[in-house]
Amino acid sequence: MGDSSGRSVLQGAFSLLETLRTAGDAGLSTLASDSGLPKATAHRLLEQLVDLGAVERAAGRYRMGPAMFRLGQAWQPHPKLLASARGPIRRLARATGATVGVCVLSEGRALVIAVVPGEIDEVAPLRPGLACSASTAAGKVLLAAVRPQHLLDPRPAAWRREAAEIRDRGVAFDHQGLVSGVCCAAVPLHGADGQPIAALCVMTDPGRPLRHLTQTTGRVAQGISLQLRR
Numbered sequence: 434m435g436d437s438s439g440r441s442v443l444q445g446a447f448s449l450l451e452t453l454r455t456a457g458d459a460g461l462s463t464l465a466s467d468s469g470l471p472k473a474t475a476h477r478l479l480e481q482l483v484d485l486g487a488v489e490r491a492a493g494r495y496r497m498g499p500a501m502f503r504l505g506q507a508w509q510p511h512p513k514l515l516a517s518a519r520g521p522i523r524r525l526a527r528a529t530g531a532t533v534g535v536c537v538l539s540e541g542r543a544l545v546i547a548v549v550p551g552e553i554d555e556v557a558p559l560r561p562g563l564a565c566s567a568s569t570a571a572g573k574v575l576l577a578a579v580r581p582q583h584l585l586d587p588r589p590a591a592w593r594r595e596a597a598e599i600r601d602r603g604v605a606f607d608h609q610g611l612v613s614g615v616c617c618a619a620v621p622l623h624g625a626d627g628q629p630i631a632a633l634c635v636m637t638d639p640g641r642p643l644r645h646l647t648q649t650t651g652r653v654a655q656g657i658s659l660q661l662r663r
Contacts (some may be wrong), residue, residue: 441512445470448572450501453488453612458496505562506588508546510537511630515547516635517660518622522549525635529646532636533620534559538579543572543632553638556616566611569617571632573605578621582592586629602646623658634659 435603448468465475471609479495482488482566488501491619509515518535526533526575535541543565550559567576577596599605609618617636633654 442478443498443659444476446482447489449475449478450487450497453495453497458494460494464495490570511624511661513661514622515633517657518547518631520659522633523548525549525650525653526551529635529637529649530561531646532605534571534634534636535567535574536569536619536632536634537630538572538575539564541576543567543568543569543575546631553636556638557636558614559636568607569634570605570607570613570617573607574599574619574621576630577605589625603651604645614638616641618643618650620647620651620654622654622661625662630661641659 437492445468446598448470449464450470452464456463461472461476461479464470464479465472468475473579479488479490481651483490483495486498489496489498489500514535522533522535525531526549527650530552532548532553534545536545538544545559545561545563545565548559548561564610566572568573573595577599602622604618606619609616615636616639617634619632622631622633624630633650635650637643
């Protein structure tokens with residue numbers, strides 16, 4: 434019974450945190466309603482989360498606290514991914530002027546876990562924690578590695594052929610398909626078993642040819658993957 438009660442408390446706390454993630458800033462009544470919790474329960478859990486630093490309270494409203502930021506920044510799908518990628522993506526951004534990011538697949542979307550802003554940052558700012566559409570280059574290169582029966586959402590009929598082409602080329606592109614004035618290329622980062630665990634993406638303006646940039650990005654991805662395999 435204690436275990437069941439513990440799970441229900443955790444579920445309530447995470448429901449409140451998820452509601453805060455979406456709302457950004459909200460009062461008690463809104464949080465209780467949107468999370469489906471009784472107001473007294475929501476208040477008790479929120480106050481406990483405030484004591485832990487997971488939530489902040491100001492002028493009767495709540496928002497995500499610094500403890501959640503610290504915990505979230507520590508997450509990665511591979512224990513060496515961030516350590517292996519940080520140096521190479523900084524050097525790639527300096528050498529090319531492009532925005533360079535590392536994305537992983539999360540709930541059918543490309544979740545940014547590391548980024549170095551480039552020349553197009555004002556047009557298409559990329560930040561850690563941003564969940565991008567699966568139609569981005571990073572999303573497509575990650576989804577191409579997923580077996581069809583494991584996809585969360587149905588893909589267009591032409592996706593099977595496109596996914597095969599992405600796997601054969603080892604790169605996916607987005608030519609201003611999502612953001613006007615931004616072109617993107619993404620290549621996979623492979624783990625010890627040879628399976629893609631993340632995507633390395635570069636974003637630049639349409640005036641620059643992607644071919645040379647893609648070749649450079651591919652070499653950087655090979656170096657990162659080598660570190661991950663070790």
